[in-house]
Amino acid sequence: MKFVMPGDKIGCKEEFLAGEGIYEENGDLFAAVAGKVVVKDKVISVEPIKIIPEIEKGDVVLGRIIDVRNSIALVELSRKKGLDRDLKNMGLAALHISNVQNEYLKDLSSAVRYMDIIKARVIEKEGLKLSTQEDEMGVIKAICSICKHEMFRDGDVLKCPNCGNVEKRKLSSDYGKGEW
């Protein structure tokens, strides 16, 4: 398999369709990243040596709740599962009350709260819509809304060891494990 560096000429427009990691200029095709050249169905692309994460439908992501409104929570995304690398700026993701859990949820703030770290699945790429309906998905770390101390799991609810406050969340099965 051929290894190319950025700027290497790898063909012309008439030969192939430009795929990932390829750019076209004046009818010629050049590699934009270093990696192996792959040709599939007339589409030529470069398999890069390092992948810049791109969020697609179905990906599992890690984020932090930065705002909770009536029916929607806004999430700042930080990582895509499987890649330990910063995401490019895609804007805020949205978690709608109907996608939080399988049962009816009356109040969104009894499922997620400000500053919670959540694990969620992307159900729509446009507008970055998230879902936490699976058991694995949901809050993996939360702080007490009164004293901001880290909350510990106590059965189905979270308990604050500092002030004794008890709060409800849509908990992930990974809550408090420190991994996701």
Next chain:
Amino acid sequence: MSESNEEKKDEIQLIFGDKRLDGRRFDELRNIKIEAGILKRADGSCYLEMGKNIVVAAVYGPREVHPRHLQNPSKAVIRYRYNMAPFSVEERKRPGPDRRSVEISKVSREALEAVIMKELFPRSGIDIFVEVLQADAGSRTACLNAASVALVDAGVPMKGMITSVAVAKADGVMVLDPMKEEDNYGEADIPFAFLIRGGKIESIALLQMDGRVTKDELREAFKLAKKGAMEIYKLQKEAIMKKYISESVENG
């Protein structure tokens, strides 16, 4: 170092027949060692030795830019920091940015902005940090070479590669890749950076000059720099391939 102090009193002889002070030919580069991907937490990194210059480059991103008002809705912002360690020069350098390093950061950033495909990452930023651990003339060129390899290592899409080399005029002769003595006692110093695409030099991404040269001397300098840049480009390519190939062997 004590020898050069004694000679500092007066001008020193830099050219001996067809050889230079350190025994190199006029068109000969210093020894170059490049290693890609040396920093674990950086998205892309590079260690580079160019003669007595030692630099480390790290690339982070594309990632979110803070503060927010610096974001550009149509393309990525590139940030380049050239920084010299206090111990990188003979006399301790006061740490932190100064007039010189701010200028070098600016011109180097502009050279790299010409090759990075910024329009692919709107509202994001790519941060490039280059630290000079040991300086011996032409550290900005060493930094650009290291930054270029680090960017490729990070997988940032680029139109081509940036390769940089300096030419100096010492004792009336144009010499490639000057070391400290030639830079300090020579008549001129001209750092070049080229955009290399398709294995050929396509354009000049950076050109500075300190001192004075004639038109013909500049042409001569350009010729020398092109020759040196192609040699460096080969080494940059090897560094990336070496890392990539050893990695694919480990992973089966």
